[in-house]
Amino acid sequence: MAVKVETGSFEVSSGGEGDVLDVTSRVREAVAGSGLSDGVATVFVVGSTAAVTTMEFEPGLVKDFPAMLERTAPSKGVEYEHQRRWHDGNGHSHVKASLVGPSISIPFVDGELVLGEWQQVVFLEFDVRPRKRKVVVQVVGE
Amino acid sequence: MAVKVETGSFEVSSGGEGDVLDVTSRVREAVAGSGLSDGVATVFVVGSTAAVTTMEFEPGLVKDFPAMLERTAPSKGVEYEHQRRWHDGNGHSHVKASLVGPSISIPFVDGELVLGEWQQVVFLEFDVRPRKRKVVVQVVGE
Amino acid sequence: MAVKVETGSFEVSSGGEGDVLDVTSRVREAVAGSGLSDGVATVFVVGSTAAVTTMEFEPGLVKDFPAMLERTAPSKGVEYEHQRRWHDGNGHSHVKASLVGPSISIPFVDGELVLGEWQQVVFLEFDVRPRKRKVVVQVVGE
Numbered sequence: 528m529a530v531k532v533e534t535g536s537f538e539v540s541s542g543g544e545g546d547v548l549d550v551t552s553r554v555r556e557a558v559a560g561s562g563l564s565d566g567v568a569t570v571f572v573v574g575s576t577a578a579v580t581t582m583e584f585e586p587g588l589v590k591d592f593p594a595m596l597e598r599t600a601p602s603k604g605v606e607y608e609h610q611r612r613w614h615d616g617n618g619h620s621h622v623k624a625s626l627v628g629p630s631i632s633i634p635f636v637d638g639e640l641v642l643g644e645w646q647q648v649v650f651l652e653f654d655v656r657p658r659k660r661k662v663v664v665q666v667v668g669e
Numbered sequence: 670m671a672v673k674v675e676t677g678s679f680e681v682s683s684g685g686e687g688d689v690l691d692v693t694s695r696v697r698e699a700v701a702g703s704g705l706s707d708g709v710a711t712v713f714v715v716g717s718t719a720a721v722t723t724m725e726f727e728p729g730l731v732k733d734f735p736a737m738l739e740r741t742a743p744s745k746g747v748e749y750e751h752q753r754r755w756h757d758g759n760g761h762s763h764v765k766a767s768l769v770g771p772s773i774s775i776p777f778v779d780g781e782l783v784l785g786e787w788q789q790v791v792f793l794e795f796d797v798r799p800r801k802r803k804v805v806v807q808v809v810g811e
Numbered sequence: 812m813a814v815k816v817e818t819g820s821f822e823v824s825s826g827g828e829g830d831v832l833d834v835t836s837r838v839r840e841a842v843a844g845s846g847l848s849d850g851v852a853t854v855f856v857v858g859s860t861a862a863v864t865t866m867e868f869e870p871g872l873v874k875d876f877p878a879m880l881e882r883t884a885p886s887k888g889v890e891y892e893h894q895r896r897w898h899d900g901n902g903h904s905h906v907k908a909s910l911v912g913p914s915i916s917i918p919f920v921d922g923e924l925v926l927g928e929w930q931q932v933v934f935l936e937f938d939v940r941p942r943k944r945k946v947v948v949q950v951v952g953e
Binding site: 671672707708709722723724725727728729730731732733734737738740741768769770773774775776778783784785787788791809810811 | 908910
């Protein structure tokens with residue numbers, strides 16, 4: 528069977544800074560909808576104050592991961608050059624997003640993502656207010 | 670030549686937290702085994718307490734990189750909500766893994782990964798005990 | 812239309828540690844040059860003391876992001892095992908590069924990268940001296 532490209536996307540509505548959303552089912556739907564058996568799903572967040580990674584999606588880590596980033600790029604107590612220029616209060620949000628990164632690539636086999644049992648795909652909101660976001664899921668496979 | 674998808678995987682046995690393993694040859698074998706000339710190798714770690722990146726694999730950095738992560742997401746001195754709920758002692762392991770990320774994508778040309786001379790593909794164990802791990806290497810190319 | 816692979820690369824000349832370069836147009840040129848409509852562009856930095864991510868490329872964040880990494884993997888005040896062995900003064904550079912990572916994957920649709928309006932592709936130099944670098948852009952698409 529020939530390799531094909533199928534590009535989809537979905538929207539998420541975040542609650543603002545520190546919100547972590549399990550988007551695994553949305554990625555699975557994109558793979559299922561492509562009708563492809565084996566390939567790679569690229570998950571890409573559009574925007575510069577949000578990111579994507581994998582984690583065990585449970586209520587503890589959903590707090591622990593943003594807490595680590597808040598220690599690393601604090602919203603208070605560090606002066607951001609971004610703030611001096613733009614006064615929009617989200618310099619730390621940008622820094623966190625660039626660190627975690629906008630994309631992950633997840634292989635799938637027989638139509639199933641190769642995630643571990645306790646490994647979910649998560650969208651991470653870092654901006655200081657609720658946002659509507661677009662996440663692109665592109666499937667390349669056969 | 671038509672583009673094809675070849676999915677392989679390998680197992681690693683880690684020594685527990687802070688173990689860094691050079692898996693470059695395993696990724697090279699997957700590319701060679703595919704018989705493909707040009708394309709991309711997606712390296713994906715199955716599980717939520719391990720990660721993959723590239724580094725110069727030498728005995729110094731193998732200590733320096735985990736040491737940086739231990740400062741960023743300390744195993745001691747920070748209370749993790751994960752720990753309060755699950756009592757498995759590895760909240761920091763999860764946080765480290767999500768930060769580094771589960772996947773990298775490495776192009777190859779004429780059957781050779783485009784790595785630098787001092788750039789190896791490394792598997793990073795963050796869990797608090799030795800683990801057997803599955804790493805998926807999926808090759809899409811022609 | 813059949814899926815194809817097109818591999819290109821470009822060189823950047825960095826000013827040394829903390830230099831952040833907007834390479835979005837170089838990635839766009841690779842996509843345009845491929846003549847492909849829909850697919851994924853893998854951006855991969857060759858070398859172990861540089862990295863790639865996305866950010867809003869503006870003069871504030873160009874300082875804020877390296878400043879965060881300097882707090883996380885300081886060039887001074889932390890002893891690096893790499894330094895003890897190699898005495899080349901760039902242990903922290905390696906650690907920063909491995910943390911941010913060597914690759915990102917950006918889907919494109921109708922020949923356009925799915926980046927946000929304020930989201931650019933950036934090359935990050937962490938080495939302690941100006942460097943010439945090779946960045947590979949590989950396009951897989953149809």
